[in-house]
Amino acid sequence: MTTTSSARTAAPPRTGQLERALGMLEVVADRNGASARELADALDVPLPTVYRIAKELTGAGYLTYVQAGRFELGHKLHQLGMSLHRQVGLSRPVTAEVTRLHEATGLAAYLAILRGGEMVVVHVVDSPDCPRLKPLRFGFHEAPHATAFGKLLLADLDPDYRDDYLDRHGLVALTARTTTEPDALAAELATVSRRGIAWEFGEFIAGWDCAAVPVRAGDNRLLGSVAVSGQAGRLAGRERVLESTLRAVSSRVGGLLRSGL
Incomplete structure (x- = not known):
């Protein structure tokens, strides 16, 4: 079955801190959770960088750390989503x-x-x-x-x-x-x-x-x-x-x- 994915071009590498943070959120959302290693592999980002950004996102409520070493979306994103729905x-x-x-x-x-x-x-x-x-x-x-x-x-x-x-x-x-x-x-x-x-x-x-x-x-x-x-x-x-x-x-x-x- 053909979908629009065939029409997309490969995304450019995520190089900036903000781009990497957003990329991590997207991967976690698409996979219903992801480990640090999975995030590093998906975004071609060094593992220490993933841990550093994930720590900041977790502290801000955009990610949460769960059992088995995986990250899931945090509550702050729900608040943003509700605001978007109202808009x-x-x-x-x-x-x-x-x-x-x-x-x-x-x-x-x-x-x-x-x-x-x-x-x-x-x-x-x-x-x-x-x-x-x-x-x-x-x-x-x-x-x-x-x-x-x-x-x-x-x-x-x-x-x-x-x-x-x-x-x-x-x-x-x-x-x-x-x-x-x-x-x-x-x-x-x-x-x-x-x-x-x-x-x-x-x-x-x-x-x-x-x-x-x-x-x-x-x-x-x-x-x-x-x-x-x-x-x-x-x-x-x-x-x-x-x-x-x-x-x-x-x-x-x-x-x-x-x-x-």
């Missing part, structure tokens, strides 16, 4: 709407927020019967040309700015169905802009489809998107019902975000 508008009423979208459709449901010029996934609700697309975790914002909510962002951009954006990010072929020709993508985005809904059929991950509608402010400014995804065929024949459901949820989420609830 992006993740109140209980908003997340409840995403849960209702999942329950009403039987599909994985997503909320993405426009932040820093990117459409960023901030909440996902799924189930064993219809799991989320694995790369679409909190903070995901890659490959907008290949995702339904990403197409909403691109369709909303001024054409000149969009061309510059795509020149910087590229049109990488993630599957055999990914649109990589600028003219073909522009034509699709014109349809997305006109209809106010974006569809994606096996363009991001082969065998999985997605649909998304925008969440807008009272002045029609783009705030974010609500979306659903499922295995190929689970959206087919349900397009009108899914569109209606997505638009209803989008309207309620937009109202909640505008009112600050």
